[in-house]
Amino acid sequence: MTGTDDPWRDIKVPREENSLNVRRADVEHSLDYWFGRDIRGRYILCFDSDAGAPAATLVPKPAGIEVNTLTLGERSCRLVLTLLESKQFDIFRALCFDLMRSTAELSGNDSSAALSITLNRLGHWQSLLQKARDDLLTTSRIIGLVGELLVLRDILLPRMNIFDAVQSWRGAYGDEQDFLLAGRIIEVKTQLSTSDRYLPVSSEEQLDTEAGPVLICYQTLDVPADEAGGAVSLNGLVSSLSGPMADNDHAAADLFQTALLEAGYRWRDEYDRPCWLLNGRSFYEVGDGFPRITPGMISGGIDRVRYRIAVQACTEFEIGEEAAMRRALNG
Numbered sequence: 001m002t003g004t005d006d007p008w009r010d011i012k013v014p015r016e017e018n019s020l021n022v023r024r025a026d027v028e029h030s031l032d033y034w035f036g037r038d039i040r041g042r043y044i045l046c047f048d049s050d051a052g053a054p055a056a057t058l059v060p061k062p063a064g065i066e067v068n069t070l071t072l073g074e075r076s077c078r079l080v081l082t083l084l085e086s087k088q089f090d091i092f093r094a095l096c097f098d099l100m101r102s103t104a105e106l107s108g109n110d111s112s113a114a115l116s117i118t119l120n121r122l123g124h125w126q127s128l129l130q131k132a133r134d135d136l137l138t139t140s141r142i143i144g145l146v147g148e149l150l151v152l153r154d155i156l157l158p159r160m161n162i163f164d165a166v167q168s169w170r171g172a173y174g175d176e177q178d179f180l181l182a183g184r185i186i187e188v189k190t191q192l193s194t195s196d197r198y199l200p201v202s203s204e205e206q207l208d209t210e211a212g213p214v215l216i217c218y219q220t221l222d223v224p225a226d227e228a229g230g231a232v233s234l235n236g237l238v239s240s241l242s243g244p245m246a247d248n249d250h251a252a253a254d255l256f257q258t259a260l261l262e263a264g265y266r267w268r269d270e271y272d273r274p275c276w277l278l279n280g281r282s283f284y285e286v287g288d289g290f291p292r293i294t295p296g297m298i299s300g301g302i303d304r305v306r307y308r309i310a311v312q313a314c315t316e317f318e319i320g321e322e323a324a325m326r327r328a329l330n331g
Contacts, residue, residue: 054077064085289317
């Protein structure tokens, strides 16, 4: 399933009040999703279901999006999403394709289940948008996000299909691994160059190779006074990635927008400063003898540990970037 820059572009604005002009959102999708425009020219997504209309109290209301339900028959309804703020177009487009992806495996006879899934996803988006609007990312979260985006920009996108590279980014969703490639895990550890050099590990599973081979990408950042020498703000880094994605792969751009929201990021002026400059990057292959704690080392009754590893203790496990990526991409 792919998106276009503006899938509503060729839909004409209707002339009559309370009417919509719609067309099938995806001819290959087994369920009835429709892109549409209303008399005010606003962008709309409709979903038709054989289920009865849900109670209004059960219908999520994501910020900037109006959600209504219409009764089509005795036991069928239409869910109508209307974009209220044009500046949120990229988010709305990403939301629409996310809803369709979430039900892509269902058959045409599963429209009742699809309605439930769609409402659940809408509720999730409501929470994401609310959190990203109300809560600023902490400095440590920003450093972690910048680190993962730098790996996406510098390491993966030059070597991979755009969509596959974005899809491999799992850290945004709170997964144990930051990137998952061909069964190989890449953990990204990023800190300020002025900090003590340690690798923070959030659980006993994070460096457990039972789930797959693990590579660690360790990065250090400087905070220069200006943007000289390649330094970039969080907003600038996001723009440098999302712009080319929108030009080359709209489905990847939508998935990237979704991942950013999952990570708690939404464009805010506060993210224009500070600027971040990559100071150093090295790779370590986790294997026998690597300093770590794994589930098999923990006594019964202990179900989660957090610890840190001195970078100096990992020196003998260091490998070059090209060797690391050959192993990651070739399995």
